[in-house]
Amino acid sequence: xxxxxxxxxxxxxxxxxxxxxxxxxxxxxxxxxxxxxxxxxxxxxxxxxxxxxxxxxxxxxxxxxxxxxxxxxxxxxxxxxxxxxxxxxxxxxxxxxxxxxxxxxxxxxxxxxxxxxxxxxxxxxxxxxxxxxxxxxxxxxxxxxxxxxxxxxxxxxxxxxxxxxxxxxxxxxxxxxxxxxxxxxxxxxxxxxxxxxxxxxxxxxxxxxxxxxxxxxxxxxxxxxxxxxxxxxxxxxxxxxxxxxxxxxxxxxxxxxxxxxxxxxxxxxxxxxxxxxxxxxxxxxxxxxxxxxxxxxxxxxxxxxxxxxxxxxxxxxxxxxxxxxxxxxxxxxxxxxx
Amino acid sequence: xxxxxxxxxxxxxxxxxxxxxxxxxxxxxxxxxxxxxxxxxxxxxxxxxxxxxxxxxxxxxxxxxxxxxxxxxxxxxxxxxxxxxxxxxxxxxxxxxxxxxxxxxxxxxxxxxxxxxxxxxxxxxxxxxxxxxxxxxxxxxxxxxxxxxxxxxxxxxxxxxxxxxxxxxxxxxxxxxxxxxxxxxxxxxxxxxxxxxxxxxxxxxxxxxxxxxxxxxxxxxxxxxxxxxxxxxxxxxxxxxxxxxxxxxxxxxxxxxxxxxxxxxxxxxxxxxxxxxxxxxxxxxxxxxxxxxxxxxxxxxxxxxxxxxxxxxxxxxxxxxxxxxxxxxxxxxxxxxx
Numbered sequence: 001x002x003x004x005x006x007x008x009x010x011x012x013x014x015x016x017x018x019x020x021x022x023x024x025x026x027x028x029x030x031x032x033x034x035x036x037x038x039x040x041x042x043x044x045x046x047x048x049x050x051x052x053x054x055x056x057x058x059x060x061x062x063x064x065x066x067x068x069x070x071x072x073x074x075x076x077x078x079x080x081x082x083x084x085x086x087x088x089x090x091x092x093x094x095x096x097x098x099x100x101x102x103x104x105x106x107x108x109x110x111x112x113x114x115x116x117x118x119x120x121x122x123x124x125x126x127x128x129x130x131x132x133x134x135x136x137x138x139x140x141x142x143x144x145x146x147x148x149x150x151x152x153x154x155x156x157x158x159x160x161x162x163x164x165x166x167x168x169x170x171x172x173x174x175x176x177x178x179x180x181x182x183x184x185x186x187x188x189x190x191x192x193x194x195x196x197x198x199x200x201x202x203x204x205x206x207x208x209x210x211x212x213x214x215x216x217x218x219x220x221x222x223x224x225x226x227x228x229x230x231x232x233x234x235x236x237x238x239x240x241x242x243x244x245x246x247x248x249x250x251x252x253x254x255x256x257x258x259x260x261x262x263x264x265x266x267x268x269x270x271x272x273x274x275x276x277x278x279x280x281x282x283x284x285x286x287x288x289x290x291x292x293x294x295x296x297x298x299x300x301x302x303x304x305x306x307x308x309x310x311x312x313x314x315x316x317x318x319x320x321x322x323x324x325x326x327x328x329x330x331x332x333x334x335x336x337x338x
Numbered sequence: 339x340x341x342x343x344x345x346x347x348x349x350x351x352x353x354x355x356x357x358x359x360x361x362x363x364x365x366x367x368x369x370x371x372x373x374x375x376x377x378x379x380x381x382x383x384x385x386x387x388x389x390x391x392x393x394x395x396x397x398x399x400x401x402x403x404x405x406x407x408x409x410x411x412x413x414x415x416x417x418x419x420x421x422x423x424x425x426x427x428x429x430x431x432x433x434x435x436x437x438x439x440x441x442x443x444x445x446x447x448x449x450x451x452x453x454x455x456x457x458x459x460x461x462x463x464x465x466x467x468x469x470x471x472x473x474x475x476x477x478x479x480x481x482x483x484x485x486x487x488x489x490x491x492x493x494x495x496x497x498x499x500x501x502x503x504x505x506x507x508x509x510x511x512x513x514x515x516x517x518x519x520x521x522x523x524x525x526x527x528x529x530x531x532x533x534x535x536x537x538x539x540x541x542x543x544x545x546x547x548x549x550x551x552x553x554x555x556x557x558x559x560x561x562x563x564x565x566x567x568x569x570x571x572x573x574x575x576x577x578x579x580x581x582x583x584x585x586x587x588x589x590x591x592x593x594x595x596x597x598x599x600x601x602x603x604x605x606x607x608x609x610x611x612x613x614x615x616x617x618x619x620x621x622x623x624x625x626x627x628x629x630x631x632x633x634x635x636x637x638x639x640x641x642x643x644x645x646x647x648x649x650x651x652x653x654x655x656x657x658x659x660x661x662x663x664x665x666x667x668x669x670x671x672x673x674x675x676x
Contacts, residue, residue, distance in 0.1 A: 024630035148548075179636060184522060184546035187628045195630035206624050207636045208522035210486075210547040210580020214616075214641035217582070242548020244555070245583050252586055278552075286544050289627060290525045292362035292533035298517060298545045303552035 004200065007052045007154045008059070010118065013066070015059040017047045020154055024195040035064040035078045042085040042092070045186065049155020050229045051124050051262060054091030057082045058117040061099040062110065070109035087277045088238055088302050089229040090267045095120055121157045127262045127316035128158030135165025135225060135260045135314045141174045143222030146212060146250075148181040149240035150192035151227035151260070161260040162225035163193060165314070170202045177203030179221060181212055183240060185285040185299065209242050216246075216253040224250045228261035235307030235324055236273025241300055247309040256311040263315045273304035343537065345390045345492045346397070348456065351404070353397040355385045358492055362533040373402040373416045380423040380430070383524065387493020388567045388603060389462050392429030395420045396455040399437040400448065408447035425615045426576055426640050427567040428605045433458055459495045465600045465654035466496025473503025473563060473598045473652045479512045481560030484550060484588075486519040487578035488530035489565035489598070499598040500563040501531060503652070508540045515541030517559060519550055521578060523623040523637065547580050554584075554591040562588045566599035573645030573662055574611030579638055585647040594649040601653045611642035 005027070008017045015032040021044070022028050030046045032038045038060030041047050047056045064078040083096040099116045106112030139145060145166055152163035159167060169175040178197055183189035190206055197204035207215060215221055224246055230238040237243070237259050250257040270276060283297030291297070313320045343365070346355045353370040359382070360366050368384045370376045376398030379385050385394045402416040421434040437454045444450030477483060483504055490501035497505060507513040516535055521527035528544055535542035545553060553559055562584055568576040575581070575597050588595040608614060621635030629635070651658045 024628075181548075182522070182624065182629070184520070184548060190625075190629040190633070192630075194633040198630055198632055203634070205634045205636045206621075206629055208547070208579065208624055210519075210522060210578075210583060211636065211638055211641070213583035213586065214579065214638055215636065217642075240548075241546065241552065245548060245551035245587055248551065248586055248590055249583055283544075286520065286546055287528075290362075291520070291528040291544055292530075292536055294536050295528070295532040296541070296543045298543045298549065298553065300549055300552055303549070304555075 004153045004159055005196065007049070007156065008047065008055060010059060010114070015056065015063065017041055017056060018154055019046045020048055020192060021046055024191050032060070032063065034067070035060045035082060038063060039081055039085045048188070049150065050089035050091045050227065050265060051156040051161070052154065053086060053089050054095035054264070055117070055121050055124060055157045057085065057092045057096040058099045058120050061096055061103065062113040062117050065103045065110040065113040070103055086279060088279045091262070091264050094264045124157030124262065126158070128156050128160060128164050130316040131161050131260050131262065131314055132159060132164035132168040134319050135162065135258065136168035136172060136174065138223065138256070138258060138312065138314070138319065139165070139169040139174055140222050143175060144177050144179060144220060145175055146179045146181070146215065146221045146224045146246070147193060148189065148226050148243050148246050149183045150188035150196070152193065152196040154192055154196065155227070161227045161262070162258070163196065165225055165260055167200055167202060175202070177205065179205050179207055179215060181209045181242060181246070182206055183242060184209055188240070212246050213249045216249045216255050221255055224255060224257045226259055228259050228265050229302060230270070230276055231261065231266045231313070232270040232272050232276060233268050234272045235310060235313065235322060236276065237305040237307070237310060238273065238276040238278065238302045239305065241303050244303040244305045247305045251309050257309060258312050258314055259310050260314040263317060273306060276304050278302050278304070342491050342497055343534065345387070345494065346385065346394060348397060348452070353394065353401065355379055355394060356492055357384045358386055358530060359384055362529050370398070370401065372405070373398045373420060376401060377420055377423045386526070387488065388427035388429045388565065389494040389499070389600060390492065391424060391427050392433035392602065393455070393459050393462060393495045395423065395430045395434040396437045396458050399434055399441065400451040400455050403441045403448040403451040408441055424617060426617045429600070429602050432602045462495030462600065464496070466494050466498060466502050468654040469499050469598050469600065469652055470497060470502035470506040472657050473500070473596065474506035474510060474512065476561065476594070476596060476650065476652070476657065477503070477507040477512055478560050481513060482515050482517060482558060483513055484517045484519070484553065484559045484562045484584070485531060486527065486564050486581050486584050487521045488526035488534070490531060490534040492530055492534065493565070499565045499600070500596070501534065503563055503598055505538055505540060513540070515543065517543050517545055517553060519547045519580060519584070520544055521580060522547055526578070550584050551587045554587045554593050559593055562593060562595045564597055566597050566603050567640060568608070568614055569599065569604045569651070570608040570610050570614060571606050572610045573648060573651065573660055574614065575643040575645070575648060576611065576614040576616065576640045577643065579641050582641040582643045585643040589647050595647060596650050596652055597648050598652040601655060611644060614642055616640050616642070
C-alpha cells in the first residue's frame, strides 16, 4: 500500500534512529547505546517531530536504567537531562517521566522501562492511525491540501499525524496531492515531507514558505493540516515557526486550518500561548547557506497560533471544534499525565 | 556617510551592471555591449529590482539604437524583446518605451536614446532621495523595522526605495536596525539586504520568512517597509512573493505597512490586483539546495497585496493614505506614460 518508513526501532539493547539530518540524500541510522547519545540525537535534530522525540526520550530512559542504579543521583540527572533536551515539545517531558516512574516502581527497572517504552511506541502507532482516520474524514473529495513542516512517519512512532491523515485520505482517493511548505530554516518540508510523499506515492508540490499566502488566496487548497509541539489549555498551539502565518492566511481566505496531534501534546499546566516556551536556536541555521558575512540572525524555532484560528483540533480521541466546550485539558492525555 | 554601491553605470559605450547573482560572495560586473546581453542579464536576474530593471532596459535600447536602423523591423523586435524580458515589473516596459520613443523622434537615435536613458538614471536617483525623505519621516524614533526582499541601491538607480528610507531614518538616528526576511527562493534578503546594510552600517537581523509573523505579533517592530513591482489603479500591489503574508500579519498585529515605490510603478491600465500578471519561475529555484529528488515545485515570483492592507503608499510625490481620494493613477507617473 505504501512504503512507510519507521522512525526508530529497538534492537540488541540499542536504539536505532533514522538520522533525519541525512535525508533526503541518505537513509541511515544513528545507533544509541547510552542515554547521552539519545540526548545528543534529540538536541542535534537527528530525531525530530514531537511524538518521535518523546519516544526517543523514552528509550533513552531505558538505556539509563540499564546502566545506572535506580534511584540514584546519576539516574535523576539522566532523567532530567533527557526530559529537557528540547524545551517546546511537551511529549518529550511526558514520555520520559512516564517511563522513569514505571522504572522506579519496579523491582527490575530496566525491564520495566523497556516494557513501558515499547508500549508507548505501539500506542503512538495506534493513536496515529486514529488521528489519520479522523483527520482524513475532514478533507473534501478531489482536493489538494497544504501542510507545513513535517508530520509523517519519521516524526512519530506510526504513520504520522497531519501527514498520516493526508496519506489516509490519499489512499481513500480523496486527496489528489499536497502542497508542502519547504519550512526554513531546516527544510523539513523540502527534505522530509517531499521525501515521504515520494515513497508513499502522494503527489507533492513544494513551495517557499512565503508563497503559501498567495496559494491560499488562489482557492486551490481545500484545507491546511499541520501538527503541534505543545497545546496550551485554552487551545493555543506551539508549532514549527511559520505555522502561525499559515493559520492567519488560511482564516483570511476561508480555508479550514486543522491541527492534528496526540492528546499527550496538550499541556494542561499552561493556561495560554503566552506561557508557551519558544526555543531560540543558533543563528547559523538561518545564515546558512548564503547570508552576507557578519550578519546577525533571529531564529525562533516555533511560533504560537491562537486557538481561534484553529478550525478543529484532531486527536486520537476525535475532532474538537473551537470554541472548546469543556476545555481541551479534560482529555485522556491530561488524565494520563496527572 | 555611507558606502553606497551603484547598481550600474555606462562607460565606453557599454553598460556595466553589478552581477547581483554573485553577491554577497563577490562584487563583480556584467558588461553588456548588445541589447541581447542586457535582455539576458534581466532574464537571468543578474540585474533585479523594478527600478534597476527599468534602467537596464533603457540602456538596452541605447545599445539597440547604436547597432540597428531606427525604425526597422529588427529595431521593433529588439524594443519588444527588452520590454517583455520580465512580465511583472512595469518600470521595465515604461522605461523601454520612453527611450524608444525619443530615439524614434530624433535625427540621431543612438544619441537621443543615451540622453534619455541617462536622464532616467539621474531621475531615479532623485526620486529615490525623495522617497527616502518621505518614508523616513513615517518611522518613529528608536525603532526597529521589518523589510522583505531587497529594495536598496542595487535595486535602483539611487539609494533605494524602502531600504533607502530605512537608511535615511538610520542616518537621522531614528531607526536602530532592520529585521530582514531572507526572502526565499532567491535569498534577496540574506544576500543583498544584509550585504547592503553591512556596507552602510545599519544593524541587520536576518530571519526566515516564516518567522515574520511571530516577530510582528511580539511588538518588536514599529513598521514594515517594502517596495513594489507594479501597482494597480486601485492600489493593489504586486511585489516579491511573501509580501502579501507580511501585509496580512502586520495588519493583524496593528503594525503599519508601507509600500515605497516610484510613480512609474503605478500601472493605471490595470484596474486591480486580479489583473496583475504574476511570473512563474523555474521550479529549480525552490528545489535548490536540498529538496528530495523527483519533487515538483510551485514557484510564483510575486504575490498581490490588496490595497486596504497598505497603510500608506510612498512615492516621489509624497505619502498617499488608503483609501485614495482621487485614485492613485492620477499622479505624474501616469501622465508621463500617457
